[in-house]
Amino acid sequence: MSRRIQTTETSFEIIDLLKELDGATMPEISDRLGLANSTVHGHLKTLEANQLLVKEGNEYHLGLQFFHYGNFTKQRKPEYQFAADNVERLANDTNEGANFCVEEHGQVIVLNGASTAYDPAYDTGNVFDMHTTAVGKALLAEMTDEAVSEVIDEWGLPAQTDQTITDEDELFDELEEIRHTGLAFNQEEMLNGLSAVGVAVKRPDSSVLGALSVGGPTYRIAGEKLHEEFPEIILDVKRQFEADIRSFYGPK
Structure with a gap:
């Protein structure tokens, strides 16, 4: 040590x-x-x-x-400059809360959030266990199994609600599905009554910058809205976000 x-x-x-x-x-x-x-x-x-x-x-x-320190770290990576506008766009297009998060030290940190009502999932600076959130699972799915195991060894799989995944094999099975579809879901796994869908955001070299998510009260967005309408919208915003990043780097 x-x-x-x-x-x-x-x-x-x-x-x-x-x-x-x-x-x-x-x-x-x-x-x-x-x-x-x-x-x-x-x-x-x-x-x-x-x-x-x-x-x-x-x-x-x-x-x-x-x-002062927080404002510096929030702008430390130049691609972060595109996050706020795309989070606002995602929130406006869905009329629900949206955020952009990054992974650091095996946890998820909210870098930008937009919501019409206070919700900790969209409050800038809040930190969450990765296995409980849509953004966290989207980011875990981009890691190797070895790296995921290291996160689990460090933080465990604590239950936040009755729906939280606490079994390692079950989590790996879900990560395989996310790798196939590109979509991660949080169905009341972080907070009772809150559901969300998340996607990873990548740089032109395919490295992961962070992840976007949009969500809201389960009673309002469950079913078709969560699994069909919102995925279409968030994938569109992801494409715009990644296009913004490509424009920053310019043609190769």
Whole structure:
């Protein structure tokens, strides 16, 4: 196992806790993490000095420096510039929520989302297990079986609903079907009452950039809309997205 620095781990535990609690006092942090006040104080002051935290009254909060880092990472790959317009197009063409997600460290991160109502599946920055989402399964299907097994070894196949695939053989069977059709479905596997269809988005060299999905309440989109109408629309948007990427790289 590679060497990990405990002090750095502690700083990130504090950052995660402040996100979870939406701010906390030093004694609250010490109590929740089981650390001495002096230890927590040192971490807080270091993070504050580096503009990662702000102190408001007696509470510490995450600073807007994280927004600066996040905005940079969201634009780090030039092809990402085409995601927002194509997500909006997908949402407009279906009147449902849509997103573009990427894989990082074996999980799915929402890079762009559009929805008329709040839904965590379309909230930028949210992270999900790959086996529970249409975009995640679309991305897993583009991986080798060995790479998929590594993701499972790292994160497992935890159940989010009664419909979540928790059996490895069942997941591999579904990935084979996705490789054949190019379409991945989430049928209330991440969240009860939410279904979606997803497709991978590729660069001209066939490497995977990310995945698109569109979905909504199962009662509204189940059946023909989910399995016939939406696939036609999302495949059309995928073609436009990939055409945008090709135009960026230009003729070879």
